[in-house]
Amino acid sequence: GAVVSQHPSRVICKSGTSVKIECRSLDFQATTMFWYRQFPKQSLMLMATSNEGSKATYEQGVEKDKFLINHASLTLSTLTVTSAHPEDSSFYICSARWGVTLYEQYFGPGTRLTVT
Amino acid sequence: ELKVEQNPLFLSMQEGKNYTIYCNYSTTSDRLYWYRQDPGKSLESLFVLLSNGAVKQEGRLMASLDTKARLSTLHITAAVHDLSATYFCAVVPLDRGSQGNLIFGKGTKLSVKP
Numbered sequence: 584g585a586v587v588s589q590h591p592s593r594v595i596c597k598s599g600t601s602v603k604i605e606c607r608s609l610d611f612q613a614t615t616m617f618w619y620r621q622f623p624k625q626s627l628m629l630m631a632t633s634n635e636g637s638k639a640t641y642e643q644g645v646e647k648d649k650f651l652i653n654h655a656s657l658t659l660s661t662l663t664v665t666s667a668h669p670e671d672s673s674f675y676i677c678s679a680r681w682g683v684t685l686y687e688q689y690f691g692p693g694t695r696l697t698v699t
Numbered sequence: 700e701l702k703v704e705q706n707p708l709f710l711s712m713q714e715g716k717n718y719t720i721y722c723n724y725s726t727t728s729d730r731l732y733w734y735r736q737d738p739g740k741s742l743e744s745l746f747v748l749l750s751n752g753a754v755k756q757e758g759r760l761m762a763s764l765d766t767k768a769r770l771s772t773l774h775i776t777a778a779v780h781d782l783s784a785t786y787f788c789a790v791v792p793l794d795r796g797s798q799g800n801l802i803f804g805k806g807t808k809l810s811v812k813p
Contacts, residue, residue, distance in 0.1 A: 617800055626787065626803045627742075676741050680799050688732075688799060693741040 585611050587679050589691035596667055597699055604662045604694045606677030612657035613679035617688070618650075621674040633660050667698040701726045701792050705804035712778045712811050720807045722771040722788035731771045732789045732801065733762050742787070745773075778811045785809070 586609040596602045606616055615634050619627040631647075633639040633654035641647045649671075651663040660679075664671055676693045702725040712718050722731070730749050734742040746755045748764035748771060755762050759782065761774045771788055785808045789801040 615799060626805045627801075629800050629802070632800050678801075687744075687747065688801065690734075690742045690744075695739075 585679075585681075585687070585689040587613075587677065587689045587691040589675075589677055589694050591694060592692060593695045593697075595697045595699060598668055599666055601663055601665045602667060602696060604664075604675055604677075604696070606660045606662070606679065606691050608658045608679045608681075608689070611679075611681050611689075613660070613681060614657065615680050616654055616660040617678045617680075618652060618660075618662050619676045619678070621676060621693075623674075627676060630662075664696065667696070669698045672696055672698045701790075701802050703788060703790055703802050703804040705786075705788055705807050708805055708807055710807055710809045712775070712809065714779055714811055714813050715777050717777065718775050720773040720775070720786055720788075720809075722773070722804055724769050724771075724788075724790045724802075726769075726790070727793045728766075728769075728790040729793055730791050731764050733760075733771070733773055734787045734789065736785045736787060736806070745786075775809075778809075780811045780813065783809055783811045 588607045590605045618630045621627045629642050630645045631639045631641045631652050633652050635654050635657050639652035654660040674693050677691045678688045680688045704723045706721050733745040746762040751766040753764045759776045764771045785806045787803050787806045789803045
């Protein structure tokens with residue numbers, strides 16, 4: 584089956600620093616990747632949609648200059664949280680899909696970010 | 700504004716009992732998903748429902764979809780402790796179908812007690 588990995592699984596960083604989270608599709612080519620954020624005991628909120636080779640589409644209220652998304656290849660998308668603050672602490676989950684009509688979306692294991 | 704509403708949000712059940720989780724959505728969608736999430740973990744795909752009247756079953760879980768009513772149900776039969784988790788439904792709005800991004804309900808936290 585399709586596998587999506589994320590790295591790191593957990594990261595602790597200090598306020599003001601930047602942290603990069605990688606999302607990889609291991610056995611398929613992901614034309615589209617999605618980034619979600621989940622606060623404790625809450626649902627998943629879509630942050631942005633990225634298509635390989637083009638700029639990401641951000642959801643309303645998500646700062647594109649703060650959450651930099653790059654989808655440079657068909658198997659890798661990265662999310663960089665710049666100048667992190669404690670309120671950015673969250674569980675970040677990526678998902679990937681192949682093609683336009685394929686209905687399945689495969690989720691990564693998530694990255695727990697803690698900003699101190 | 701697209702809304703995906705689940706109820707109940709919290710469900711405490713005894714082992715062996717049956718119960719149903721409901722998922723209503725406010726926009727036209729051609730697919731509905733059910734996921735399971737264990738604490739500290741990511742999402743596990745349970746069901747994908749693609750058409751009106753679709754019914755899928757896996758073990759003690761059965762999901763159905765009524766696109767006319769914009770309603771999906773997740774029925775739990777003879778619950779066991781291992782089913783304790785948070786269950787999310789999600790839809791892909793047709794107006795954004797080409798992107799395939801999911802809109803999630805708030806989740807139902809299920810606790811099965813002996």
